[in-house]
Amino acid sequence: MSTWFNAEWPWYVAGPLIGLFVPALLLVGNKTFGISGNLRHLCSAILPSRLEFFRYDWKSTGLWNLVFLAGVLIGGFLASHFGAPHEINISSATVATLRQFGIHDFSGVAPHELFTWDALLTLRGFISIVVGGFLVGFGTAYAAGCTSGHAISGLANFELPSLIAVLGFFAGGLAATYFILPFVIGRL
Amino acid sequence: MSHRPLPDFDGCGSSGADQQIRPAFLLVYLLLGVGFGVVLTRSEVLSWFRIQEMFHFLSFRMYGIIGSAIATAATSIALIKASGLKSVDGKPIAIPRRPLGSGIQYAAGGTIFGVGWALTGACPGPLFALIGNGVSVMVVAVFSALGGTWVYSWLRPELPH
Numbered sequence: 001m002s003t004w005f006n007a008e009w010p011w012y013v014a015g016p017l018i019g020l021f022v023p024a025l026l027l028v029g030n031k032t033f034g035i036s037g038n039l040r041h042l043c044s045a046i047l048p049s050r051l052e053f054f055r056y057d058w059k060s061t062g063l064w065n066l067v068f069l070a071g072v073l074i075g076g077f078l079a080s081h082f083g084a085p086h087e088i089n090i091s092s093a094t095v096a097t098l099r100q101f102g103i104h105d106f107s108g109v110a111p112h113e114l115f116t117w118d119a120l121l122t123l124r125g126f127i128s129i130v131v132g133g134f135l136v137g138f139g140t141a142y143a144a145g146c147t148s149g150h151a152i153s154g155l156a157n158f159e160l161p162s163l164i165a166v167l168g169f170f171a172g173g174l175a176a177t178y179f180i181l182p183f184v185i186g187r188l
Numbered sequence: 189m190s191h192r193p194l195p196d197f198d199g200c201g202s203s204g205a206d207q208q209i210r211p212a213f214l215l216v217y218l219l220l221g222v223g224f225g226v227v228l229t230r231s232e233v234l235s236w237f238r239i240q241e242m243f244h245f246l247s248f249r250m251y252g253i254i255g256s257a258i259a260t261a262a263t264s265i266a267l268i269k270a271s272g273l274k275s276v277d278g279k280p281i282a283i284p285r286r287p288l289g290s291g292i293q294y295a296a297g298g299t300i301f302g303v304g305w306a307l308t309g310a311c312p313g314p315l316f317a318l319i320g321n322g323v324s325v326m327v328v329a330v331f332s333a334l335g336g337t338w339v340y341s342w343l344r345p346e347l348p349h
Contacts, residue, residue: 008230008231008232009227009230009231011231011248011249011250011252011253011256012252012256013231014227014230014231014233014253015231015252015253015254015255015256015257015259015260016256016257016259016260017227017231018224018227018231018233018253018257018260019256019257019258019259019260019261019264020260020261020264021220021223021224021261022260022261022264022265023261023264023265023267023268024220025220026265026268026275026281026283027268027273027275027276027281028213028216028217028220028275028276029209029213029217029275029276029277030275030277030279030281030282031217032283032284033261035311035312035313035316036311036312038312039312039333039334039336039337040337040341042334043334043337043338043341046334047334047338049338049341051338051341051342051344052341052344053340053341053344054341063209063214064209064213064214064217065217067214067217067218067221068217068218068220068221068224069221069313069316070218070221071217071218071219071220071221071222071223071224071225072221072222072224072225072228072313072316072317072320073225073316073317073319073320074218074221074222074225074320075221075222075223075224075225075226075227075228075229075317075320076225076226076228076229076234076316076317076318076319076320076321077225077320077321077322078222078225078226078320079225079226079229079230079320079321080229080320080321080322088232088235088237088238090237090238090240090241090246090247091241091246091247093244093246094237094240094241094244094246094247097240097244097246098237098240106237108323109229109232109234109235109236109237109318109321109323110235110236110237110309110310110318110323111236111237114236115236115309115323115325115326116325117324117325119325120325120328127307128307128308128309129308129325129326129328129329129332130328130329130332131304131307131332132303132304132306132307132308132309132329132332133304133308133315133328133329133330133331133332133333133335133336134304134332134333134335134336134339135300135301135303135304135307135336136301136304136305136308136310136311136312136315136329136333136336137304137332137333137334137335137336137337137338137340138297138300138301138304138336138337138339138340139297139298139299139300139301139302139303139304139336140297140301140311140312140333140337141297141336141337141340141341142293142296142297142300142301142340142347143293143294143296143297143298143300143301144286144293144294144297145286146301146311146312146313147254147305147311147312147313148311148312148313150294150298151254151258152254152257152258152261153261153283154286155258155262156258156261156262156264156265157262157265157283157285158262159285159286160288160291161286161287161288161291161294162286162294164291164294164295164298165294165295165297165298165301166298167295167298168294168295168296168297168298168299168300168301168302169298169299169301169302169305170302171298171299171302172298172299172300172301172302172303172304172305172306173239173243173302173303173305173306174243174302174306175299175302175303176243176302176303176305176306176307177240177243177244177306180303180306180307181240181306181307184307
């Protein structure tokens with residue numbers, strides 16, 4: 001048991017477990033697994049607006065999902081507090097590549113050089129946290145889905161829109177990784 | 189601002205309005221969410237380092253996770269359809285399909301999200317799981333994401349879909 005909470009789960013355990021959330025939500029209440037719809041529900045709930053996009057009954061459509069999302073936060077807390085903290089065991093090739101970029105601290109789940117309150121006040125931290133977050137919110141709303149809704153639910157249901165979206169996820173992610181991040185981390 | 193009719197947003201996780209959800213069901217959704225948060229943490233899918241490793245093609249791990257998650261979900265959906273299983277409330281399982289339209293919204297929105305995914309190292313689920321993990325500055329990323337969703341809704345009538 002302790003091993004399970006002190007090390008990363010192998011991919012062939014983690015992947016199927018993630019996939020099982022799709023049938024679980026369908027069987028419990030005919031719900032489609034997808035997280036990013038919550039950003040819209042939250043906007044609708046807390047940012048009063050007359051924009052058509054937010055004029056719908058978020059409680060009947062999205063309350064279940066917001067509750068699920070609250071659970072995700074709690075689950076993250078529980079999993080990180082009941083297991084010994086460990087470094088993310090990335091490959092040595094990844095460490096070498098990221099060092100070239102200018103990442104030197106490999107403790108924690110996200111690099112302290114980018115994702116701390118102090119780093120928020122630096123240009124590279126601001127771009128990683130604020131600009132990145134904005135694009136996540138804008139992009140998922142525009143594409144009507146994220147990794148869970150498109151890459152997992154949508155592809156598992158053989159939907160062409162999801163395939164287009166996932167190709168977009170990787171096109172954007174690769175472009176940012178090769179052309180934006182080296183500049184953001186190394187120069188700013 | 190023009191008001192061209194747009195197909196109804198049918199985003200991630202919205203599967204149509206339904207009746208009042210019973211509190212017992214909300215508890216089930218909460219517990220499922222807790223399970224998902226644990227999986228995101230222990231699988232390290234929420235880690236910026238893992239996302240970078242994936243985009244640099246330096247490990248099979250993330251591809252194995254995403255691929256086996258899709259395979260498991262697809263098999264489950266096929267089994268549910270073949271067996272005619274119903275949801276707990278006795279209704280037939282229905283998975284709403286997104287309208288394709290011109291496809292531009294998926295290509296453009298997907299690419300924009302992809303850039304954000306690489307910059308933050310997190311998709312929406314992991315953003316919240318990271319806050320639970322103690323990376324408290326991700327609260328700012330969440331509010332920024334809400335801002336992004338808000339700006340999209342504002343520009344929506346002008347954007348190609």
